[in-house]
Amino acid sequence: MSEHLPVIVVLAPLFGAVIVGFFGSRDRRLCFPIALTALALSFICSIGVVHHVATVGAWDYFVGGWESPHGVGIQLRADGVNSLLLLAIAVVALLALVYSIRQDGEKDAEKSPFFYVLFLLLCVGLFGITITGDAFNVYVLIEITALTSYGLVAMGSSRRSRVAAFQYLVIGTVGASFYLIGVGYLYLAVGSLNMADIRAILAANPEIANSRIVGTALVFILLGVWTKMSLFPLHGWLPNAYSYCPSGSANLMAPLVTKVSVYVMIRILFSVFGLGVITENPGWSELVVLIAVGSIVAGSVMALTQREIKKMLCCLIVAEVGYMVGGTWLGDAGRWGLTGSMYHILADAMMTSCLFLAAGVFAKQFGATRLEHLSGLFRRSPWVAGAFTLGGLAMIGVPPMCGFFSKFYLIRGAIESGHWLYIVALLGSSLVNAILFFRIFEIAYFGEVPESSEPFEPSEGEGATPRRYAVWRTAPLLIAAALTLLLGIFNRPVIDLIRGTVVENTGIVSMEE
Amino acid sequence: MQKLFATIAVIITGAILLNAVEDFPRFGDPHSPPNSGVSGGSVSSSVHYLQNTYLDTRVPNVVTAVLADYRGYDTLFETAVILTAGIAVFAILRVVRREDEEESAGSEEKACSGEFSTSDSDGEGRHRVVVGTTCRVVVPLAQLFGFYIIAHGHPSPGGGFQGGVVLGTSFILIALAAGLGSALGRLREDMYLRLACLGVFIYAGIGLLSLFFRRNFLDYGALSGLLQTGGEEMARSHGIFGVELGVAMTVTTVMFALFANLSTRGELKGGL
């Protein structure tokens, strides 16, 4: 069985979803254990994949056994770029699942089996996008991810959830269709859908590689992926969609869906078109870095104006996406910008997971949805406040948290390529993050505890949390905060694994620090 | 204002798309890159499919073979997309009633199930005579035709998706003719949700069986020992058929689920 690990990572949640759908409506207590088993299996298999990539090298898996000629079947590929992301998805999904345990008697408990089905199918989509090596397969999996997200967002308890889901649906479908048009143009020029095959054909035929079809294909693929990752100015759907969805699904979608779209962009540039697109077209590189800077500024400014915790975190996601897009398109010769972006995908997934879990705990246990409600948090629950502090420090970029190292590598790449505006934006947004989070720390540590210190009973929403479920909700938060710290302390092995693939594929001379 | 923004966006997008039109291959060119491949890469997959499908799988219809065997991984997720649509519509729209109301609703449904009764709760007796009689003739033929399309996916155009839609339509015809209650009596809500999940399970399960024979996922040739066929080609043909059955099951039930939920605004009572 161990030679099939790449495909088991994707299949375990799929079987879990189908089994939950089949048996769940009869006995609701079965849903959670089945889902937990499925995601635990994916987690173990993704560890196996990372181990294989770290020790042996890239892993090619041909579904259906159609290995030759190349491109006849669908190929899965695990290398240094995506194996760590697989592991990160598995970890974040497990944490979100443990958080989202539903108790009976909650409103709409009859629909909870289908919440788990949609949750697991979303995980299938995310794993599938990360590990595939076929351009059209990415589209199908993007659509699974999107449809399950629309369903999960619409299950929120507020009336605004459905409107947010509808707006997300229209923009998301247009974005996915742009990606499809891009793949169509690429197929028209090249005649193949397999990523490695397209790369070989473009390398062997420079007149095709420089033709207008391929250029237009790249533009539309990028537009589609930017819509999906909510880069400014295509970010309009994100704050509403992630604020009004149930917290269980926000913890899964917010850290992962946008990051996986950033991975798709990196994969397309890295394995299909080749990084020459960035280095040989400095004009385009400048333009995209400018858009990224715009996204960083817009996200930070929007976050400053928000008084609701979840909306503030969503605006920060827009800024983080700007870091990653800018880092990828820096085009520096030592490829530190690209390495920083890939590391930042992992770091940001962990940080966002930690912060959204914290926001969920605030809402469920303290009824705190706005910044003012957090006063005296440290005295009420020091563990939760401590975990949130760790997440906040990571976002600001304080060593030894992971956020510091990703900013370090991104700035290093920017210095080598001379994009000073990007460096200014990065440092500026770190300052804005510091303002935002220290504002919260001040309220939490030095604010007055409100008089009624019983668990808050919100009038509308998901109901108060009885004591026995509080552990299930707080434990993932503490684990996420600890992982944020560990990812920063142990960043060397991670960076080495990423650099190994980057160097192998782009022929940089030395791996020296 | 919004229309102005839309016009500008559309003009810019259209211009970018049409900018490359001169480089496109001529319409109908049999030697364009998609049709014949480009030098520098491996053999064009389209040419490979046309020349090798019958040898590898004994399935004359190349589209079905490519859909269910060569690119079966994509089709698995496509079936999962349909399942997602059914589940999402249920999760979004379905108005779930408490248990005491459900009992009274259930008894009402039982009253109109069982046959094509021409009198309905709205009392439009005369309408239903024409539609009911026509459907009494058409529905069995439609279902037979649906099964024919599924089974004949191999030698002629057809397959799981197409046949599944026709089968789902037959249930919608029953609902149009004799009321949604009658159709639900034949395909209850918990049944159709379960059958939809079962369809995907069949598809992924057939692929998973190959793993137990130490071959890659969705390699139907590994099943030749299990199915007692002479060589791997017939095993692939049977594997494709099994997979299409799973797809048809999911498509049928989700088509009906979409109709039932959308036409009654989630309440599954009354309706068109």
Place this chain on the structure above:
Amino acid sequence: MMEWMKTTIVPHFNFWIYVVIMMLGLWAAIGKNNLIKKLIGLSIFQTAILLLYVSMGVKEGASIPIVDETMGEAAVDFMAQGGGGAGATAFPINPDLFANPLPHVLMLTAIVVGVATLGVALALCQVIFRDFGTLEEPEILNQIKTIQDDV
């Protein structure tokens, strides 16, 4: 002008048609205020992409991609000589006489995805109508602004 039409439009008329249809759909999806009209625009937009892919696979004078042993003398001989089995050489047919099957396969997937998206979108429209009483986007946004914060 005629020259430009002959070289640009006539051999690529399928691309011009699909771009025009797609832009009509995109305009409706962005510019219209009614939610249902947006969905109709989205549907038109996705259908145009289907046209793009299917028109890519057309070959002049080709027939449908159904290939078996009845396809001509050489094929019958090939099968009679025990052709087939693992590792056989390719079937002796001329690929130019059969339409390209791959775009059809890809578009089966795209059609299904379009239907699924439309189903979920219509369900959302029904719930929005049940909650807000209207399907015009400006009115819905107005109503949202005036309700209290009910997160």
